[in-house]
Amino acid sequence: MRNKRPLRDIARFSAIRVYNATTPSPTRVTMDAVEEIKNRLDIVDIVSETVDLRRTGKNYIGFCPFHDNKRTPAFVVFPETGTWRCFGCNEGGDIFTFVMKREGWDFRQALEHLAERAGVTLEPRRAEDAAEREAHQRLYDLMEEAVAFYRHHLHTPAGKQALDYLHKRGLTDETIEAFGLGYAPHAWEAARKYFTGKGYTDDDLLAAGLLTQRDDGRIYDRFRHRVMFPIRDARGRAVGFGARTLDPDGIPKYLNSPQTEIFDKSRLLYGLDKAGKAIRQRDQVVIVEGYMDVIGLYQAGFPNAVSPMGVALNEGQLRTLKRYTRHMVLALDPDAAGIRATLRSMEVAREALREASGFRLDPQGLLRQESRLKADLRVALLPEGQDPDEIALADPAAWERILASAQPIILFVMHTLAADMDLDDPKAKSDLAEQVLPLIYEVANPIEQKTYLQKLSALLRVDEDTLLAWRPPQRRRKPVQRRTPARGASTAQRPTKAQTSAAAPSRTPALLASLSRQVLGLLLRAPHLRFRADRWLRAHEMQPLRAADFPAAPHRLLFEAVLAATEQEDREPQDDLVLRLPTELHAEAERCLAATAALNAEQYTPALLHALLRLRREQVNRALDELRFLLESAAEDETPLYQERLIEAIRHRGLLDRALKEGLHLPAAH
Ligand SMILES: [Zn+2]
Known part of the structure; x- marks a missing residue:
């Protein structure tokens, strides 16, 4: 079968295979x-x-x-x-x-x-390199043509059912045009035929997610008989589609484009290309569940809405919104999210909601992100059974009232829970405190935190001191004192970063990095060495190679890529590795290759094992220092664990020392 990802420039990465020490090493990210x-x-x-x-x-x-x-x-x-x-x-x-x-x-x-x-500026990802940019541009162009293709079919007789649906939902022709809505014909090969006729290959169309391929190899249109919602990135470029079925029993109700080179749903917000300006002007963004909500609100005169398109609202998306405003309102549909049930038993519901579509409410997670981003995140509850677009199109003033009633997350949780409870019952009070106190502890701002405590205290008619003395079983975080110098270890006493790095022995980290590079450089050259090394290690009663051998995160990722490349069966490990390495690791991969450029193939296995054993010994030595130090200052009940680890570490080092001293007796067969 032909390569399904022709748009990725493979040749460019083949540097990994032909690399030699004279190739200038790019100074990129990593x-x-x-x-x-x-x-x-x-x-x-x-x-x-x-x-x-x-x-x-x-x-x-x-x-x-x-x-x-x-x-x-x-x-x-x-x-x-x-x-x-x-x-x-x-x-x-x-x-x-x-x-x-x-x-x-x-x-x-x-x-x-x-x-x-x-405050470190990352150099642009290599994804922005000329070759890749060109490939991406081809995808963007194709997607734009696809928008036009589906839009055309909306206004044909076959598209009438789709157009009727949109009109029935209250959308005007002007709005339909503004969002470029379309219709995917009721056929297996309409898009395929049209675009192949325009010179695109099946591979192009698969890469764009417009076609899909069955296990038996058959290729056909991904979107059939659906209303098409083009999804654009913040810069307004078409990157994917959301597609709603027109068949009352159609499954799934919404079908999205798959992840492609230019479409990453977890990083996008539907409608942001149009809403950006309004969000800045109104200094508020409204986060709604679906495409129709965003579009209906826009038509009703509320163009500051976006949708996370069915994925749980994540920090990346909130961070994007934060560039426009810190005031965020989450418009929640009480039906879909099953909020009351969720709040009553947060853990169980979190599981359940993971499977449900639409919003997933995780108050604790949201609060943490709110604090971190210094955002003001509120929740507005919609009337049961009504969608934002319905409400706003029927009665804009009602929508304004709903937005104005938005509450901070904690108050929202508190009141939603309280509405269902008999607060004269002591058990109910303690249940409620158990749910809400951990959330209050999440709040970074001490004044806000104090205010919430007062509100909870008033609601439960329990004084604040009692609440403060009460600790939910699993959480130990102290309220109010988070990130303040009073945190026991005062920042004033702590040596500053400059002092510590001046005093720190820089040799060890540099040595660890250099040894890691030697091991990885060899594995990148010959991924199958991994198996040979593991056999030797097992024969000598040592752990096989593992990610934890490498202290630095980028090195762990490189190692994991090697592992994955040797465990798949679709391609040669090296080809797979080339495709698999995340762009941000390319520069580091090249350093690893440079560190091993002088070796010839016969030296690979002994050199790999030698560097690995030294790497492990350095790490064990470090652990030993750390453990000895811990033992000096440990309380009595803490010592057994440290002593046990100390003995383990000493035994491990003995093993390594012996192996290094005796030389590596390698099996003759290569
Ligand atoms: Zn642990």
């Missing part, structure tokens, strides 16, 4: 920006946002946020090296791995987030 960010940000600040840390000597200690631990604080932050480690679950890494793990982000998201916080 390690330079990564190092710069690490220098500017204090890992203690970042970790303290979610973990209560106490200072012990130069380091900080707390309860690990990634595993269940209550008794021994096994989670340690080392400001000098900018690293963290949990001796309970054996997780560890740098500021990037911490943020990635905490937020469930990929490396690029963590990089963008931390770069913004650090």
Whole structure:
């Protein structure tokens, strides 16, 4: 079968295969920006946002946020090296791995987030390189032609049912035109025939998501007999479609374009291209559930609405909106979100809602993002069974009233819960406190937090001190004191970043990075070496290669790409690797290749193992220092865990030392 992604310029990445030491290494994103960010940000600040840390000597200690631990604080932050480690679950890494793990982000998201916080400007992604830009332009052009194609069919006799549907929903021809709405014909090959006739290949059309391919290889139109909503990015370029079925039993009701080179639903907001200006002018954005809501509101004179298109509202989207305004109103449909049920039992409902379409309400997550973004996020509850577009088109004043009634998330949760409860019942009171207090603890601003406590206290008729003394079982975060110097470890006492980095031994991180590059450089050259190395390691009672061997987040990602490339069966591992490497890792990949350019193929396996064992030994040595240090300052009930880990580490180092001293006895067969 032919390559399905012709628009990606493969040849450009083949540098990885033919790389030699004389090729100038591009100075792009990756390690330079990564190092710069690490220098500017204090890992203690970042970790303290979610973990209560106490200072012990130069380091900080707390309860690990990634595993269940209550008794021994096994989670340690080392400001000098900018690293963290949990001796309970054996997780560890740098500021990037911490943020990635905490937020469930990929490396690029963590990089963008931390770069913004650090004030580091990232160089444009390589995706913007000329070749790729050209390929993307071809996609953008194709999508624009597709908008015209579907729009044309809306005004043919076959499109009458679609047009009737839009008119019935109250849209005028002018609005339909303004949003470029269309109709996908009731046929298997209408779009395919039309666009192949214009010189596009099936591969182009598959890459654009206009066609789809069945397992048996058959290719046909993705969108059939549907109302088409073109989705544009903030710059107004057509990037995808949302398509509503016209068949009353049609499944799914809405079918979206798949993820393509230019369409990433999680980063887009429907309607933002039109709404941007109005959002700035009104200093408010209204977030609604669907395409029709955005369009209806626009027609009714409320052009400041956008929709996250069925995905849970994520921080990237909120961050985008924050560039326009900090005032955000979430218009929630009580039916669809099942709000009362959700709030009554947040955990269960969160699971249930993950499967439901439309909005997913996660008050705690939203609050955290609101605090982080310094946004003002409110919730407006819609009358049951009515959509925003219906309301606004029928009675604009009613819509204004709904917006004006929007409440801060916590008050919304509090009142929604209280409406269903008998607050004379002590059990109900404590249930409500249990739900709402953790949310109040999430609020960063002490004045706001105090206000919410007062409101909760008035609502429950329980005094504030009692509320404050009450702790929800799982959460330990202190109210009010978040991010203030009074946090036990005072910022004033803490050495500044400049002092610590001056005092820190810089040799170790540099050595770790250089050893990591040697291992990865060889794996990138010959991914199958992984299996040979694992066989040797197992024969010597050692753990196989794993991501945790590499202290820096970019290196872990490179390793994971190698793993994935050797575990798929569609392509040669090297070809797969070339396609798989995220653009932001290309420069670092080339450094790894440069670090191993002088070796010839026979030296690969011994060199890889040698670098890996040294890398592990450096890490064990570091862990030993850290553990000894912890033992010095540990409370009595904390020592057993540390001692146990110390013994493990010493045994491990013995193994490594022996292997390195005796030389690597490699199996003869290569
Ligand atoms: Zn842990």
